[in-house]
Amino acid sequence: MNDLQYADRNELSSLQSKRLCDTVKRIYDNVTPYRAKMDAAGVKPTDIRSADDLYKLPFTDKTDLRDNYPFGLFAVPMENVVRIHASSGTTGSPTVVGYTENDIKMWSECVKRALVAAGISNSDRVHVAYGYGMFTGGLGIHYGIERAGATVIPSSTGNTEKQLKYLRDFKATALCCTPSYALYIADYMKTKGIDPSELSLKAGIFGAEPWTENMRKQIEEKLHIKAFDIYGLSEVCGPGVAYECGERSGLHINEDNFIPEIVDPNTGKVLPDGAQGELVFTCITKEALPLIRYRTHDIASITHEKCACGRTFVRMSKPVGRCDDMLIIRGVNVFPSQVESVLMQFSQVAPFYQLVVDRKNNLDVLDIKIEMTDSMFSDEVGKIEKLRMEIKKEIESLLGIAANIVLVEPHSLERSEGKSKHVVDNRREI
Amino acid sequence: MFAKQISVFIENKTGRFAEILEVLTDMGVNMKAMSLSDTATFGVLRFIADEAEGLAAELKQRGLTASVTDVLIVKLKDEVGGLSKAISMLAKEGIGVEYAYAFLTCDRGYASVVLRCSDDEYAAKVLEYGFSGN
Numbered sequence: 001m002n003d004l005q006y007a008d009r010n011e012l013s014s015l016q017s018k019r020l021c022d023t024v025k026r027i028y029d030n031v032t033p034y035r036a037k038m039d040a041a042g043v044k045p046t047d048i049r050s051a052d053d054l055y056k057l058p059f060t061d062k063t064d065l066r067d068n069y070p071f072g073l074f075a076v077p078m079e080n081v082v083r084i085h086a087s088s089g090t091t092g093s094p095t096v097v098g099y100t101e102n103d104i105k106m107w108s109e110c111v112k113r114a115l116v117a118a119g120i121s122n123s124d125r126v127h128v129a130y131g132y133g134m135f136t137g138g139l140g141i142h143y144g145i146e147r148a149g150a151t152v153i154p155s156s157t158g159n160t161e162k163q164l165k166y167l168r169d170f171k172a173t174a175l176c177c178t179p180s181y182a183l184y185i186a187d188y189m190k191t192k193g194i195d196p197s198e199l200s201l202k203a204g205i206f207g208a209e210p211w212t213e214n215m216r217k218q219i220e221e222k223l224h225i226k227a228f229d230i231y232g233l234s235e236v237c238g239p240g241v242a243y244e245c246g247e248r249s250g251l252h253i254n255e256d257n258f259i260p261e262i263v264d265p266n267t268g269k270v271l272p273d274g275a276q277g278e279l280v281f282t283c284i285t286k287e288a289l290p291l292i293r294y295r296t297h298d299i300a301s302i303t304h305e306k307c308a309c310g311r312t313f314v315r316m317s318k319p320v321g322r323c324d325d326m327l328i329i330r331g332v333n334v335f336p337s338q339v340e341s342v343l344m345q346f347s348q349v350a351p352f353y354q355l356v357v358d359r360k361n362n363l364d365v366l367d368i369k370i371e372m373t374d375s376m377f378s379d380e381v382g383k384i385e386k387l388r389m390e391i392k393k394e395i396e397s398l399l400g401i402a403a404n405i406v407l408v409e410p411h412s413l414e415r416s417e418g419k420s421k422h423v424v425d426n427r428r429e430i
Numbered sequence: 431m432f433a434k435q436i437s438v439f440i441e442n443k444t445g446r447f448a449e450i451l452e453v454l455t456d457m458g459v460n461m462k463a464m465s466l467s468d469t470a471t472f473g474v475l476r477f478i479a480d481e482a483e484g485l486a487a488e489l490k491q492r493g494l495t496a497s498v499t500d501v502l503i504v505k506l507k508d509e510v511g512g513l514s515k516a517i518s519m520l521a522k523e524g525i526g527v528e529y530a531y532a533f534l535t536c537d538r539g540y541a542s543v544v545l546r547c548s549d550d551e552y553a554a555k556v557l558e559y560g561f562s563g564n
Binding site: 372373374377378379380381384385388405406407408409410411412 | 435437439441442443446467469471472474476490493494495496497499528546
């Protein structure tokens with residue numbers, strides 16, 4: 001079968017149209033909440049004759065997933081679902097996604113394309129330092145590596161000393177982790193007096209958080225590797241929605257599976273090539289959880305201009321920001337409203353808090369400032385400390401990352417319209 | 431004897447203690463005894479002054495976090511072993527000391543100690559009896 005990455009655009013469009021029509025019909029028949037959305041918008045499956053009619057369909061977003069938690073948007077019976085993943089929801093509820101056997105194959109193929117584009121083959125050994133578990137990062141990359149026939153080293157996160165031991169002893173030729181962890185490893189090696197030539201790494205494929213060209217240069221200089229970007233979100237599949245080729249001038253989107261659009265985040269109007277707006281994806285091959293026009297809240301642009309690599313898949317720019325208040329801290333999605341939901345569990349605590357994110361030693365550090373209240377205060381310091389530690393435990397459990405809880409004076413956090421300014425992100429582009 | 435002590439929350443920020451003292455000066459507060467304690471993450475200022483309840487209310491109005499606690503003030507002979515004797519009496523009766531700070535007044539020959547114990551009522555009785563039983 002011809003490699004679709006290099007397909008003629010007309011053939012690709014026809015394929016997309018067919019797949020879209022099939023998917024819309026299947027969703028209409030099997031996913032009650034989305035059927036209701038289509039009915040409310042007055043759109044029937046027969047109104048969708050090609051990918052050009054995509055704009056007629058209603059958007060989907062995180063709220064839909066949360067409102068139908070956990071499996072309400074699935075289009076297949078649970079007997080056909082072979083995997084569940086989950087990531088941060090905006091409040092207490094996580095975002096749950098599911099996969100059939102074919103979905104896993106398709107996802108792995110998408111990741112394989114990313115690896116191959118970065119020069120990976122079956123003679124490579126790929127060290128994975130993304131977290132394994134509910135997060136799609138670890139297992140997503142893992143299955144892609146196996147499909148590519150390379151050797152996967154499933155190291156997961158933590159214990160950098162051990163990670164380095166594996167990197168040296170197993171002579172990994174490629175590294176997959178967050179870009180800030182790659183820099184962390186590089187600096188760790190420097191402090192231990194380990195020269196990059198002692199490792200066998202040639203390439204790195206980094207994602208799960210935004211990173212600049214400047215960071216790429218640093219990673220490449222410090223680790224003596226070529227660094228590639230990979231993009232994804234679990235609602236669409238996980239990592240592998242888009243990937244850099246050797247040209248590293250934009251990320252090719254796996255359009256045979258996901259149709260991209262750029263829309264105005266305020267009006268929802270579809271924007272032309274080159275314009276910056278919110279990335280929206282429509283899944284046209286997924287079986288378990290095919291989402292139509294899913295709003296990612298990532299801001300980027302796309303271009304249909306020919307790429308020197310020969311691939312005809314449309315390219316997206318690196319995401320330039322978010323149009324919501326989500327933060328990515330150490331590769332983990334964090335919403336200020338999650339912090340609020342924990343604080344609300346403690347009756348003594350008021351919803352005046354602030355997330356302060358800094359970068360120290362190439363790792364993201366999160367401080368959460370909470371205003372002291374009369375009911376929190378006690379002459380017994382031990383009591384205050386106990387409460388602070390309880391809050392810390394609950395927040396860390398919900399967010400999935402460590403946070404320092406800092407008690408501050410009442411009324412000391414910046415207010416606008418009575419609510420405190422929730423996020424201060426001090427991480428500067430490096 | 432029992433006294434009212436004011437506790438004030440201090441954020442762990444350089445200059446905060448100075449700011450709070452300025453507020454107290456502005457309010458015309460004359461502290462009789464004072465202690466500043468810290469945890470790793472914040473501090474608590476404790477002090478004894480007249481009209482504690484009113485003071486605490488005004489501090490709150492000025493945006494500080496304050497509370498009033500009942501504490502014991504024990505008068506001891508200003509001599510070696512004076513404090514040790516008192517605390518030992520409490521320990522014998524199983525009374526623990528949460529915190530303590532001492533100060534001198536113009537009462538020559540005596541020192542005062544602010545005590546907060548696991549059971550202040552009982553502690554007061556023990557000390558009263560222990561001293562008068564001398």
